[in-house]
Amino acid sequence: MSGIDDLNQDIMSDEDLLGRLTGKPKKKTNPYVVVFVYFPLLVAFAFGLGCWYAFAAMTMWNWFLVPLGVMVIGFWNMMGFGCLVGMFTVSFAKTYTLKRTSKEKAGDLGMLIISPAFALLLGWIYQMLM
Numbered sequence: 839m840s841g842i843d844d845l846n847q848d849i850m851s852d853e854d855l856l857g858r859l860t861g862k863p864k865k866k867t868n869p870y871v872v873v874f875v876y877f878p879l880l881v882a883f884a885f886g887l888g889c890w891y892a893f894a895a896m897t898m899w900n901w902f903l904v905p906l907g908v909m910v911i912g913f914w915n916m917m918g919f920g921c922l923v924g925m926f927t928v929s930f931a932k933t934y935t936l937k938r939t940s941k942e943k944a945g946d947l948g949m950l951i952i953s954p955a956f957a958l959l960l961g962w963i964y965q966m967l968m
Contacts, residue, residue: 887950892917894954901965 896916904910911919 888917888920889913890951891954892920894958895920897958898961901961905968 892913893916896911896913899908899911899916
């Protein structure tokens with residue numbers, strides 16, 4: 839087995855080769871930092887974003903569907919409903935390329951946060967006019 843391990847250590851990735859050519863070695867990420875810092879931050883951000891979407895959907899549900907005779911829905915019910923809808927409407931299509939600029943990623947992240955706020959604003963205006 840040590841022969842295979844030696845071969846695997848001799849094979850360089852493109853980043854390592856580029857680092858040797860440019861004189862800038864690739865930074866190695868500490869796995870403990872990934873597990874104990876990045877992963878919890880990602881989970882917290884995803885949960886917070888889900889809560890934001892659930893709040894926006896719950897508010898609009900209660901503004902527009904309750905007057906039609908539909909039951910009032912709570913926050914956690916809307917979280918569950920959102921998970922259920924997301925489970926059946928998920929798409930695994932590769933719509934994005936792997937090499938996207940930071941500006942494009944930041945724009946997508948901004949739209950994830952701003953779109954429920956914009957929907958709430960329009961819903962609030964319409965609800966005030968009813």
